Amino acid sequence: MVSKPGNSTSENSQSPMIAFWSEKDGNPEIYSMRIDGSDLIRLTHNEKAEDSYPVFSPDGTKIVFESNRTGNFEIYIMDADGSNQIRLTDTPEDEVSSSWSPDGSKIVFVSFRDGETSEVYVMDADGSNQIRLTYNDFDDEAPHFSPDGKHIATESGQERERRQIYVMNADGTDHNSITQMEAYQGYPTWSVDGSKIYFDSTFNDGGLYSINPDGTGLAQMAENLTGTFISQAPDGSQLLFVGVKKGAEDFGLYLIDNDGKFPTALKNIDFEVIAPTWNPGSFSGISLPKKIQKIAFHSNRDGNTEIYSIHVDGSHERRLTENNAYDGFPSWSPDGKQVLFQSDRGGELCIYMMDMDGANVRKIPNTQGGNYAKWSRDGSKIAFFAERNDNTEIIMVNPDGSNPVNLTNNAANDETPSWTSDGQKIVFQTNRGNVRKVGENGDVQRANYDIYIMDADGSNQTRITGFETNDENPSISPDGTQVVYQSYIDNGLAIVVVDTDGSNKRILTDAVPPSGSPAWSGDGNKIAFDSMRDGNFEIFTMNVDGTEQKQLTFTEGEVENSGASCTQY
Numbered sequence: 001m002v003s004k005p006g007n008s009t010s011e012n013s014q015s016p017m018i019a020f021w022s023e024k025d026g027n028p029e030i031y032s033m034r035i036d037g038s039d040l041i042r043l044t045h046n047e048k049a050e051d052s053y054p055v056f057s058p059d060g061t062k063i064v065f066e067s068n069r070t071g072n073f074e075i076y077i078m079d080a081d082g083s084n085q086i087r088l089t090d091t092p093e094d095e096v097s098s099s100w101s102p103d104g105s106k107i108v109f110v111s112f113r114d115g116e117t118s119e120v121y122v123m124d125a126d127g128s129n130q131i132r133l134t135y136n137d138f139d140d141e142a143p144h145f146s147p148d149g150k151h152i153a154t155e156s157g158q159e160r161e162r163r164q165i166y167v168m169n170a171d172g173t174d175h176n177s178i179t180q181m182e183a184y185q186g187y188p189t190w191s192v193d194g195s196k197i198y199f200d201s202t203f204n205d206g207g208l209y210s211i212n213p214d215g216t217g218l219a220q221m222a223e224n225l226t227g228t229f230i231s232q233a234p235d236g237s238q239l240l241f242v243g244v245k246k247g248a249e250d251f252g253l254y255l256i257d258n259d260g261k262f263p264t265a266l267k268n269i270d271f272e273v274i275a276p277t278w279n280p281g282s283f284s285g286i287s288l289p290k291k292i293q294k295i296a297f298h299s300n301r302d303g304n305t306e307i308y309s310i311h312v313d314g315s316h317e318r319r320l321t322e323n324n325a326y327d328g329f330p331s332w333s334p335d336g337k338q339v340l341f342q343s344d345r346g347g348e349l350c351i352y353m354m355d356m357d358g359a360n361v362r363k364i365p366n367t368q369g370g371n372y373a374k375w376s377r378d379g380s381k382i383a384f385f386a387e388r389n390d391n392t393e394i395i396m397v398n399p400d401g402s403n404p405v406n407l408t409n410n411a412a413n414d415e416t417p418s419w420t421s422d423g424q425k426i427v428f429q430t431n432r433g434n435v436r437k438v439g440e441n442g443d444v445q446r447a448n449y450d451i452y453i454m455d456a457d458g459s460n461q462t463r464i465t466g467f468e469t470n471d472e473n474p475s476i477s478p479d480g481t482q483v484v485y486q487s488y489i490d491n492g493l494a495i496v497v498v499d500t501d502g503s504n505k506r507i508l509t510d511a512v513p514p515s516g517s518p519a520w521s522g523d524g525n526k527i528a529f530d531s532m533r534d535g536n537f538e539i540f541t542m543n544v545d546g547t548e549q550k551q552l553t554f555t556e557g558e559v560e561n562s563g564a565s566c567t568q569y
Contacts (some may be wrong), residue, residue: 002513016233017279018240019043019054019063019080024271029053030065032080032279035240035270038337039146040357041292043082045316048097048437049378053097053275056080058104060281062125064088066096075109075124080279081292083313088127100125101145108133108143108152119375120172130411133172138162145170146190153188153197153212160184165199165321167213178215185209191258198239200228205246208260232258234280242273242532248315248378293521295329295528295552296320296339297539301563307341307358313539316554320358329501329563331374339372340364351384353399365401372416376423376456377478383407383417394428407458415449416473419456420480426454427464427474427483427500429549451485453500464502475515476500482544484508487527495529497544508546515540521566528564537562 021028025042028050033040044051049069056063061080065567066073070087073094078085096107101122108122114132118139123130130289134140138158145152145567150170156177157163165185168175179185184201190197196210196217197288203209206226211218221230227243236258241261243254253266253273286473293312298305302319307330310317321327325345332339336356343352351367354360367373369386376383382399393405394414408414412432419426429449449470453459464483465471474485480500487496492511495518498504508527509515527544530537534551537560542549553561 011350012374013399016282017060017504018276019056019279020273020276021052021054021065022272022274027203028052030063030082032082034282035253035266037266041082042318043078044085051076054473055099055277056279056281057125058098058102064098064100064107068094075127077107077127080281082316086127088123089130095121097142098482099144102147102149108142108145110141122150122170122350133168134175135172136175140166140175142187144189146213147192147194150530153190153213155186155188155199156328161202165197165211167197173257178211178213179218187229191232191494198230198232198509200230208241208243210260219260222254222256222263225254225503227254229275231278232278232505233280234283240276240278293523293526294332294336294567295519295539295541296332296565297494297528297530298330298341298563299552299553299555299559300326301555301557301559301561304408307339307560308340309356310539310552312521312528312552314550317553318357320354321361322358325457329372329565331565332567333375334377334379339452340375342371342373342384350384351382364397364399366397366404367401370395374417374419376419377421378423381423381456383419385415385417385428394426396456405458407456408455408461409458413449414441414452418483420474420476422480425453425480426456427451427475428477429472429474429485433463451498452485464500465498465505471496475519475527477520477544478522484518484520484527488561495527495546508542517562517564519564519566526566528566530560530562530564536560539564 015034016036019032021030030044030051031042045296046069049065054063054065064077067076073096075089075095075098076087093112095111098107106122111121112118120134120140120143121132138327140154140156142155143152145390154166155163156166161184164187165179166177181203183201184203185199188197198210204379208221208230209225225243225370227241230241232239239256242251243490244251254263255264294309296309305318305326305328307327324561327341327343330339330341339354351364351370351373368382373382373384381396385394392413394417396407397404412430417426417428428454431449450566451464451471451474452461460499470488471485474483476483482497484497490511493514493516494507494511495509497506513532515529518527518529526541528541531540540551541563
C-alpha cells in the first residue's frame with residue numbers, strides 16, 4: 001500500500017479495496033481489487049454490453065452500477081462479489097451516474113426519461129419510490145450525497161464544455177452553482193467530513209481542484225498532473241484519482257495527500273482503471289465478502305488442451321493459457337494467486353507456474369516429465385509424479401524447483417499426490433499390489449491402482465483401499481478425514497468417498513455414464529468432478545454427500561473438460 005509517511009490508510013493489515021471498470025479484457029466490465037493490485041476479481045461478464053461506473057454501498061456489501069445489457073443504460077445493484085445482479089430502473093431512456101446516500105437507504109442517479117436534458121432522481125435502495133429532484137433546462141450529471149445526507153453536489157450546465165459544480169438540498173431545492181470557471185468542471189465528490197468538494201476541471205490545461213461547499217476556498221491540487229475521478233479514502237487519510245502527468249499520455253492510478261501534495265503513482269497496475277471507488281468495508285472493520293471460490297480445469301474445446309478457470313457458481317469462465325502446446329491438470333496455490341500446471345510447451349513435459357490470470361508463465365526447474373503437480377497447503381512445497389528409472393514416483397520440490405526429493409522409490413507406479421491441509425500427509429495412487437489383471441488373451445497385466453497415504457517425508461506408506469478394482473485420482477478433504485477418488489465399478493467410473501482409515505465407503509455418483517477426477521473445494525463443502533453424462537466430459541460440483549449435482553461447463557462436440565482444482569480458501 002502506498003501512502004504518505006505518517007498517514008495510516010487503514011487499520012486492516014491488508015490494503016483497502018476498490019471497484020472500477022476497465023476494458024482490460026476487451027469489453028467494459030466491472031472489477032474489484034486491493035489498492036496494491038492484488039486480489040483482482042472480475043465481477044461482471046457481459047461480452048456484448050457495457051457495465052461501468054460502480055460505487056460501493058456505505059457498508060461495502062453492495063455495488064450500484066450502470067449497464068446497457070438490455071439495450072439502453074439502466075441502474076443495477078449487485079453483491080460486492082458480483083453475485084445477485086438486480087435491475088433497479090426500467091425506462092426506454094438511459095439511467096446513469098448512480099451513487100449512495102450515506103446511510104445506504106437511497107440511491108441518487110441521473111435519468112433522461114423526461115426529455116432532452118438529464119435530471120437527477122433519487123430512489124430507495126431496492127429501486128422503489130423513484131422521485132425527480134431537478135427541473136432544469138440544462139443537464140444535471142454526476143450527483144453525489146454529502147456525508148450528512150443533507151445536500152447533493154452535481155455537475156450541471158447547458159454546454160458540457162462549461163459545466164459547473166452545483167450544490168442543492170437533498171430534496172432538490174436551492175440548486176446553485178458554486179464554481180464560475182471558464183471551463184468544464186465535473187465529477188464532484190465530498191470529503192468525508194463534508195468540509196470540501198473535490199472535482200476535476202479542464203481549466204488551466206486540466207487539473208484537480210477542491211472547494212468549500214459555499215463556493216469559497218477554491219484550490220488547485222497536484223499542479224503538474226491532470227486527473228479525474230478524485231475521491232477521499234473513507235478514513236480521510238488520502239485521495240485516490242486517475243491521473244497523468246501534464247504532457248504525457250498514459251493515465252494511471254495515483255494517491256495524494258489531502259493537501260494535494262506528494263502524488264504517488266501506483267506502479268503495480270498495468271491496465272487502465274476507470275472510475276475507481278473505495279470499499280468502505282475495507283477501512284471500517286466490517287467483514288468483507290468471502291473470496292470467491294474458483295475452479296481451474298483443462299479443456300480441449302479450442303483444438304488443443306488449455307487451462308481455464310470458472311467461479312464455483314458456474315459464472316465468469318475464462319481461458320488462462322493460449323498456445324499450441326498441451327497445458328493440463330492445473331492446481332491453485334493456497335492464496336489463489338498462482339496456478340501450477342503441466343505442459344510440453346518447451347519440448348518435454350514439465351511443471352509450470354503462472355499468475356491467476358494466466359500471465360507470467362515460468363517453468364519450474366527439476367520437474368522434467370512432471371505430471372499432476374499439487375501445492376502443499378502452506379505453499380512451501382510442490383508434489384508431482386514423474387517417470388524415474390522406468391517407473392513413476394512421487395517427487396517433492398520447493399516452488400522455485402530447488403531441493404528435489406523422491407518421496408517414493410519402488411518398482412511400481414506411484415502417482416497423483418494430494419496433500420492434507422496441515423501439510424503432514426500425502427495421499428496417492430499406486431499399482432504396487434499383488435492382485436493383477438488378466439487380459440482377454442490371458443496375459444497378466446499390471447496390478448490395479450489403489451489409494452495409499454504417507455507422511456509428507458515419504459515414510460509410513462499405508463494402504464487405504466483394496467485392490468479389487470482400479471481406484472485413482474485421490475483428493476483428501478481439507479480437514480484430512482476423508483478421501484474422494486474415482487473407482488472403476490459396475491462397468492463404469494464412479495466418484496467414491498472413504499475415511500482415511502479405509503472405512504465408511506460411500507459411492508456418490510452413478511458409474512454410467514462415467515464420472516472422474518474429483519477435487520475438494522477449499523472449504524470442504526463441495527466436490528468438483530467431471531462427468532460424461534451430457535455426451536462429453538463437463539465440469540460438475542456436488543455436496544459431499546452426492547446431492548445437488550450441478551453442471552458448470554457447457555461445450556459441444558468431442559470435448560473433454562477435466563482436471564478440476566479448487567481454490568483453497
